[in-house]
Amino acid sequence: MKRAVKGRSAFGISLLATSMSAGIPAVHAAETAVSAPSATVEELVVTASKREENIQDVPAAVTAISTKKLEDLHIDNFDAYVKFLPSVAVQSSAPGFSNVYMRGVASGGDGNHSGSQPSVGTYLDEAPITTIGGALDLHIYDIARVEALAGPQGTLYGASSQSGTLKIITNAPQLGVFKGRYDLSVNSVNHGDSGYSAEGMVNIPVNDKVAVRLVGWDQHDAGFIDNIPGTRTYPTSGVTINNKAFAKNNYNDVDTVGARAAVLWEVNDSWTVRPTLMAQETTAHGVFGYDAGLKKYQVKHFLPEGSKDKWYQAALAVQGKISDFDLVYTGSYMDRKENTHSDYTDYSYFYDTLFGSGAYITDATGKVIDPTQRITGNDHFTKQSHEIRLSSPQDWRVRFLVGAFQQRQTHLIEQNYQITGIDPGISVPGRKDTLWLTEQFRVDRDAAVFGEVYADLTKTLTLTLGARAFKADNSLYGFYGFGKGYSSKTGEAACLPKRVWLEAPAPT
Numbered sequence: 001m002k003r004a005v006k007g008r009s010a011f012g013i014s015l016l017a018t019s020m021s022a023g024i025p026a027v028h029a030a031e032t033a034v035s036a037p038s039a040t041v042e043e044l045v046v047t048a049s050k051r052e053e054n055i056q057d058v059p060a061a062v063t064a065i066s067t068k069k070l071e072d073l074h075i076d077n078f079d080a081y082v083k084f085l086p087s088v089a090v091q092s093s094a095p096g097f098s099n100v101y102m103r104g105v106a107s108g109g110d111g112n113h114s115g116s117q118p119s120v121g122t123y124l125d126e127a128p129i130t131t132i133g134g135a136l137d138l139h140i141y142d143i144a145r146v147e148a149l150a151g152p153q154g155t156l157y158g159a160s161s162q163s164g165t166l167k168i169i170t171n172a173p174q175l176g177v178f179k180g181r182y183d184l185s186v187n188s189v190n191h192g193d194s195g196y197s198a199e200g201m202v203n204i205p206v207n208d209k210v211a212v213r214l215v216g217w218d219q220h221d222a223g224f225i226d227n228i229p230g231t232r233t234y235p236t237s238g239v240t241i242n243n244k245a246f247a248k249n250n251y252n253d254v255d256t257v258g259a260r261a262a263v264l265w266e267v268n269d270s271w272t273v274r275p276t277l278m279a280q281e282t283t284a285h286g287v288f289g290y291d292a293g294l295k296k297y298q299v300k301h302f303l304p305e306g307s308k309d310k311w312y313q314a315a316l317a318v319q320g321k322i323s324d325f326d327l328v329y330t331g332s333y334m335d336r337k338e339n340t341h342s343d344y345t346d347y348s349y350f351y352d353t354l355f356g357s358g359a360y361i362t363d364a365t366g367k368v369i370d371p372t373q374r375i376t377g378n379d380h381f382t383k384q385s386h387e388i389r390l391s392s393p394q395d396w397r398v399r400f401l402v403g404a405f406q407q408r409q410t411h412l413i414e415q416n417y418q419i420t421g422i423d424p425g426i427s428v429p430g431r432k433d434t435l436w437l438t439e440q441f442r443v444d445r446d447a448a449v450f451g452e453v454y455a456d457l458t459k460t461l462t463l464t465l466g467a468r469a470f471k472a473d474n475s476l477y478g479f480y481g482f483g484k485g486y487s488s489k490t491g492e493a494a495c496l497p498k499r500v501w502l503e504a505p506a507p508t
Helices: 067-072 078-082 345-355 498-503
Strands: 012-016 031-035 040-046 062-066 088-094 097-102 120-124 143-150 164-170 179-188 194-205 210-221 231-233 240-242 254-266 272-285 306-322 325-343 374-391 398-418 434-456 462-482
Touching: 062 067, 067 143, 078 088, 078 097, 097 120
Parallel strands: 120 164
Antiparallel strands: 012 179, 031 040, 062 143, 088 097, 143 164, 179 194, 194 210, 210 254, 231 240, 254 272, 272 306, 306 325, 325 374, 374 398, 398 434, 434 462
């Protein structure tokens, strides 16, 4: 199956509300304009070294897309912004199911839930949001910038940052300013249907020490893949199936709704507290590829297919000073659930055609039945992380940054290959109509201490020394395979009897 590329709008309408402000005018720390007689130079501040620096002063390969650039390019999702990051490559099958690679490193990030973690870390502000199921397809609105830090980022960033790190930096609440904005748009997709988006933001000063920023979005991406009518006859059983109930033009549409809330509390001149909460739900229908044997943007599928990606993240950032030193703590908790439905008809048909597998798909009476398979998938991720770091004043000739990081993430995996009406004797025990089951629970733990020292040898030459010590631990247990009524050597049949486990000698 080929990956289809969405063609963007043949027409578009955009409405933008003028910002309303009162009180002290705000200047965003990440972007300031320097006036010149004939041009405007944008000074872009990034946090690649875990402190704010002009991108031209960062001694590392960093690419950043500013707020203005994000808006000018109409970037609103993951696939859109990675196209403008030359160091980043992406393999995507659907929204929320994208594997990210940097500098050609393909170790990890292959989407195998039992394999290694991704080799590219993704951060939302200062908190990691990487999951083995694919990068979060975070809606891009009211975002300060997107940073790509080409690896290795092994000192200041760990936890899946071996080949690089992606950072999405949100706009923080602003004290003393009330302002709001909304954006409405409609669009048309080449070879497809029409879509729309509604987005809005409001910054509310509660008092001179507290401000709240609220952001919301509702977006519909039009479909452009046609599921054309068709039939299929299995050679062993002679059963003919059709897709009348599911044939539809432009059936791979996507709906995304979400919101973000952030509070900024300036405790005093030295300390600030910033809690944030973000949630998003993406519902995608159909598939995002087409069959090479049909016309472009066409498939002939026979069962429901699509996904729902629902997640939230709560985070807390505390920043302050102890004497002349800066102390930063960040903690976060993320919960992500993915539910998928896939049409496995192509495989069912070719297994039967090439190997006669349909002869083994029977009902309780032994009669050969329709062997059409479908896959139901359920993935549940959780991630909890904490980081604390201390840094010296930036104007010192010899400076340092030290910190500690801890993370625990879990992944509950279920992949259920089902055939309606299959003999309970060949199903996986306890699972109706299930020919094959993967049900596993995975836990990954990471802990590290890190530090860097910077020494200005001259006005233009700085020596940087860094080190990171870490410990990683993971466990995976569960089941995968057939029931023993279907296979006598794999799956359930290969499991050790319970008494063997109980009687096994203790390791020496």
